[in-house]
Amino acid sequence: EIVLTQSPATLSLSPGERATLSCRASQSVSSYLAWYQQKPGQAPRLLIYDASNRATGIPARFSGSGSGTDFTLTISSLEPEDFAVYYCQQRSNWPQFTFGPGTKVDIK
């Protein structure tokens, strides 16, 4: 089973700052890595698929990079609505999917 590890667990930043979130896989997942944003009481929202492709309607300040075992989600300049929990997800052994434990981005 492929295990995803996310770091840091919590990221405390101010609006306007750059956020860099990491997701590491226990073995290669090629580019089959997605990122989601979840706010309290809401369903997750797809941000990035296939490591670097923005989903429909996602602002350009969100970008994804990486391949193999190391991936990064970058938010170039945090907006107030970006404070949330972010999950990575892999499908290397499709159709069995796994999620990382999440990174909480909160207001400093």
Added chain:
Amino acid sequence: EVQLVESGGGLVQPGGSLRLSCAASGFTFSSYSMNWVRQAPGKGLEWVSYISSSSSTIYYADSVKGRFTISRDNAKNSLYLQMNSLRDEDTAVYYCAREWGETSFDYWGQGTLVTVSS
């Protein structure tokens, strides 16, 4: 507009059963694979089950295999999850999610809460 609306959650005793439904609209339901994903209170996301567009391929997480059954009715634009032999650890919000390109989930319902407790 794509919409997924879950229903059927509630309180059930350990060992009991529950059937969740997900009503889809705004897209050609029969063309998409669908999944169930759950989230225990205060915890992360856990994939539960997958069903292909024609129901020909079905997969389950090991944690629910043998107890849960996924199904769909393309004529009714509906997805289902029959949950039997429920355990305390099945307590979670259950989301139905549309699969995108065999890699991710692009639309999610609002979720339905299942509480397993005596």
